[in-house]
Amino acid sequence: MSLNRNVSSIASLISDPSRAAILLHLLDGRCHPAGDLAAAAGITPQTASFHLAKMAELGIVTVEKHGRHRYYRIAQASDAEMIEQFLSFAGPAPVVSLRQSDQMKKLRHARMCYDHLAGEAAVRITESLQRAGHLQKDGLQLHVTASGERFFAEFGLDLPQLRKKRRAFSRCCLDWTEREHHLAGALGQGLTERMFAMDWFRREEQSRAVRITQEGMQGMAERFGIQLD
Amino acid sequence: MSLNRNVSSIASLISDPSRAAILLHLLDGRCHPAGDLAAAAGITPQTASFHLAKMAELGIVTVEKHGRHRYYRIAQASDAEMIEQFLSFAGPAPVVSLRQSDQMKKLRHARMCYDHLAGEAAVRITESLQRAGHLQKDGLQLHVTASGERFFAEFGLDLPQLRKKRRAFSRCCLDWTEREHHLAGALGQGLTERMFAMDWFRREEQSRAVRITQEGMQGMAERFGIQLD
DNA sequence: TCCACATTTCGATGATAATGGAAACGTCCA
DNA sequence: TGGACGTTTCCATTATCATCGAAATGTGGA
Numbered sequence A, B: 001m002s003l004n005r006n007v008s009s010i011a012s013l014i015s016d017p018s019r020a021a022i023l024l025h026l027l028d029g030r031c032h033p034a035g036d037l038a039a040a041a042g043i044t045p046q047t048a049s050f051h052l053a054k055m056a057e058l059g060i061v062t063v064e065k066h067g068r069h070r071y072y073r074i075a076q077a078s079d080a081e082m083i084e085q086f087l088s089f090a091g092p093a094p095v096v097s098l099r100q101s102d103q104m105k106k107l108r109h110a111r112m113c114y115d116h117l118a119g120e121a122a123v124r125i126t127e128s129l130q131r132a133g134h135l136q137k138d139g140l141q142l143h144v145t146a147s148g149e150r151f152f153a154e155f156g157l158d159l160p161q162l163r164k165k166r167r168a169f170s171r172c173c174l175d176w177t178e179r180e181h182h183l184a185g186a187l188g189q190g191l192t193e194r195m196f197a198m199d200w201f202r203r204e205e206q207s208r209a210v211r212i213t214q215e216g217m218q219g220m221a222e223r224f225g226i227q228l229d
Numbered sequence C: 001t002c003c004a005c006a007t008t009t010c011g012a013t014g015a016t017a018a019t020g021g022a023a024a025c026g027t028c029c030a
Numbered sequence D: 001t002g003g004a005c006g007t008t009t010c011c012a013t014t015a016t017c018a019t020c021g022a023a024a025t026g027t028g029g030a
Helices: A005-015 A017-026 A034-041 A045-058 A077-090 A098-109 A120-131 A146-155 A159-164 A185-197 A214-224 B005-015 B017-026 B034-041 B045-058 B077-090 B098-109 B120-131 B146-155 B159-164 B185-197 B214-224
Strands: A061-066 A069-074 A111-113 A116-118 A135-138 A141-144 A171-174 A181-184 A201-203 A210-212 B061-066 B069-074 B111-113 B116-118 B135-138 B141-144 B171-174 B181-184 B201-203 B210-212
Touching: A005 A017, A005 A045, A005 A077, A005 B005, A005 B017, A005 B077, A017 A034, A017 A045, A017 A069, A017 A077, A017 B005, A034 A045, A034 A069, A045 A061, A069 A077, A077 A111, A077 A171, A077 B005, A098 A111, A098 A120, A116 A120, A116 A181, A116 A185, A120 A135, A120 A181, A120 A214, A141 A146, A141 A171, A141 A185, A146 A159, A146 A185, A159 A185, A171 A185, A181 A185, A185 A201, A210 A214, B005 B017, B005 B045, B005 B077, B017 B034, B017 B045, B017 B069, B017 B077, B034 B045, B034 B069, B045 B061, B069 B077, B077 B111, B077 B171, B098 B111, B098 B120, B098 B210, B116 B120, B116 B181, B116 B185, B120 B135, B120 B181, B120 B214, B141 B146, B141 B171, B141 B185, B146 B159, B146 B185, B159 B185, B171 B185, B181 B185, B185 B201, B210 B214
Parallel strands: none
Antiparallel strands: A061 A069, A111 A116, A135 A141, A171 A181, A201 A210, B061 B069, B111 B116, B135 B141, B171 B181, B201 B210
């Protein structure tokens, strides 16, 4: 009567502080060279390489060689969401420094969750889309309604194209700072991409945090009826 | 930039196969003497005691002394739900034996998730309550509507009493076999208790599985419009 | 009072696994 | 071609931790 092998291996992945630090760093959805991850976790390159090899073997991260660098990233959005969800149980990390608290505020406000937007902004957008009848929640799925089809098309998204991708089209992702759901899947990714293309958001350097621009404020108010401070 | 201490400690709790087996056994919400848990995990009483002490220190389980036995149980429903959710990521365990597959079928059908019903039956009931307009989903909350108030009262639940409990009144709990939400919180517990009182369900011995009675079949059809096989 | 039994504490053992030094490999650049 | 650099592989060290035997604690029953 033992648990699935996977449960234990996934849990032990997170249970090691060094690996947890690496994963947390990778949660921004970007590619990171091994050296950066070592620095982020406070370990030597050898040790980081050891951990990364282990994670790659489990299929949770993938490598891409570019010159003498090897860029790692989380393999699947669903894994990133799993880690995010796990974070939501433990609650936000205890605040140690002012600088950290400031960073946490930014993360809570808006951040990347692998390849889509998370945080207050994402939750509010998702709520707005449901309220407007563009999305309809059904279990862990978020169905796009007929009006939603029109809305997203007008917003500049190519839905048929997004549906073709080999991943969940539209689904919920639990937000660990807001404890609410936000839009994930191909649609979440596409919407996020589009909003970045319109310069509504800009990524902070070296962080998962995302900054909302003036255009973003205005656009969110006009298109989603959301007032963010 | 390291993760919260809790994240690692909780993860390492699950990452050990023996502890995982113990936790899985405790997921039925019942109290279990230490010896039973040792047997369930396939370890000696000493080792089980060691693990249980560690879990108790983290506050994930609590002890109750009765004579020369010490009964352990999962301290909080939210922790049980956390473990259930974690299971949902890894998916169901690989089937090894026919006996196991049979047991899994039962679990998928109806089981206890700490103190409330889970599995297909629970998901269907929750869906039905939403469809009938008695419950309304709002993020992770499930609001009881005015018609819901009447329905539950008529069903024999004392809602004001349930609201008084020092825990979430009504919330979603992700079902790891169905990958859908079911009703949890004080209301989920109360509803489950009431259905057991009406003899709609009966617990299997030594298992989290729950059997539906003839009365249950009939009642579910009449009250919830659900046809379970 | 004595023994059986459930459980814990203590102590020793053994296995596992994270870590970093040394060195090798491959790539970029001069 | 040679050297700097990012990364990995190999290897030895170390620390941690699960495990169990032995013994202690505490409870119930005869």
